[in-house]
Amino acid sequence: MACVAVLVPGLVGGSLGAICMRAASSRLTRSTLRHLTLTSTMKSKRKTDHLERTASVVRREVVAVAKVCGTASESPSVKSLRLLVADKDFSFKAGQWIDFFIPGVSVVGGFSMCSSPRLLEQERMIELAVKHTNHPPALWVHNECTLDSEVAVRVGGEFFFDPQPTDAPRNLVLIAGGVGINPLLSILRYSADLHREWANKRSGYEIGTIKLFYSAKNTSELLFKCDQICLTFQKNILDLVSEFPEKIACSLHVTKQTTQISAELRPYITEGRITEEEIKDHISNETLFYICGPPPMTDFFSKQLENSCVPKEHIFFEKWW
Numbered sequence: 001m002a003c004v005a006v007l008v009p010g011l012v013g014g015s016l017g018a019i020c021m022r023a024a025s026s027r028l029t030r031s032t033l034r035h036l037t038l039t040s041t042m043k044s045k046r047k048t049d050h051l052e053r054t055a056s057v058v059r060r061e062v063v064a065v066a067k068v069c070g071t072a073s074e075s076p077s078v079k080s081l082r083l084l085v086a087d088k089d090f091s092f093k094a095g096q097w098i099d100f101f102i103p104g105v106s107v108v109g110g111f112s113m114c115s116s117p118r119l120l121e122q123e124r125m126i127e128l129a130v131k132h133t134n135h136p137p138a139l140w141v142h143n144e145c146t147l148d149s150e151v152a153v154r155v156g157g158e159f160f161f162d163p164q165p166t167d168a169p170r171n172l173v174l175i176a177g178g179v180g181i182n183p184l185l186s187i188l189r190y191s192a193d194l195h196r197e198w199a200n201k202r203s204g205y206e207i208g209t210i211k212l213f214y215s216a217k218n219t220s221e222l223l224f225k226c227d228q229i230c231l232t233f234q235k236n237i238l239d240l241v242s243e244f245p246e247k248i249a250c251s252l253h254v255t256k257q258t259t260q261i262s263a264e265l266r267p268y269i270t271e272g273r274i275t276e277e278e279i280k281d282h283i284s285n286e287t288l289f290y291i292c293g294p295p296p297m298t299d300f301f302s303k304q305l306e307n308s309c310v311p312k313e314h315i316f317f318e319k320w321w
Helices: 013-024 030-043 117-123 136-143 178-201 237-243 276-280 295-307
Strands: 064-075 078-084 097-102 105-112 125-131 150-156 171-177 210-216 248-254 269-271 287-293 315-319
Touching: 064 125, 078 136, 097 125, 097 136, 105 125, 105 136, 105 178, 117 125, 117 178, 125 136, 125 178, 171 178, 171 295, 178 210, 178 237, 178 248, 178 287, 237 248, 276 295, 287 295, 295 315
Parallel strands: 171 210, 171 287, 210 248, 248 269, 287 315
Antiparallel strands: 064 078, 064 150, 078 125, 097 105, 097 150
16 A cells, blocks of 8 residues: 655745645535545445455544645655645554545545654644556546645554553564555654654653665665655655664665665665565564565565564564555
8 A cells, every 4th residue: 555756846835834724724525525435435346446455454433534735756656645634533553544535536545654643643744655556546646636636535454553652662673565665654754753752751652773674676666765855844764764873774675776876875775685584683572573565575574474483463564455
């Protein structure tokens, strides 16, 4: 589950705020929203559709209006969206996804949020990154979505990181493939937010160490690797590594690199897939593993971790299709 981005000139500072204020003042009527939700649900019939695959997964009851406030190109194939969700009853946990209801599009999308829950709490914003495919919701995001486009969203998913202040510190190992980085970036950003709060106040949840393993075809398809997009005020992967070198580390893998790797990225890049041996080095009783990527990848690493005697309750995974 994932999303994408295309840079729109002027979408920074005051102009972004003005657009988002207009979004907050414009709401779909309750009857229109209900019709949109029910119609999309009834028409989303293909077995491979998001609603079919996740029919048994827990969802929140709130279906909220969201308005597009910004878009940006994260890679040649991925476009990211910043959405304003003014409804204060709408909330999510780091790692969860949304049902994405689009007026005029009968198929419902399923996209993981890549933003921290703190961004929603502070600015009423969520961020998505959507890969270009022929699936109608992804096509709409890439070809028809514009500033002020209005959709409806509903939170679901059992793949999340939501520690309580009294919980013991845990180390995290995050294993991502392709656009599977989205929910793991949400977890990474949220963990950084928690660490800032703990460092400033010495209260709240104290995180352990975090190691991100992230694999993509080439460096242009490694999403959110550094702070190069104006869409977001949230820090990206290498920015967080630089901010918290004692807490956060990453290993970026490329499997089909054909161009020279930049000096900035070279220290973090490994050519070749993520290996079982790399992951084994991080196994401990205090470590939780979160895996998101293509089904063969999630199956492989979850099985290998179980074979290495990692308790099942310490292994969390989600497949994107």
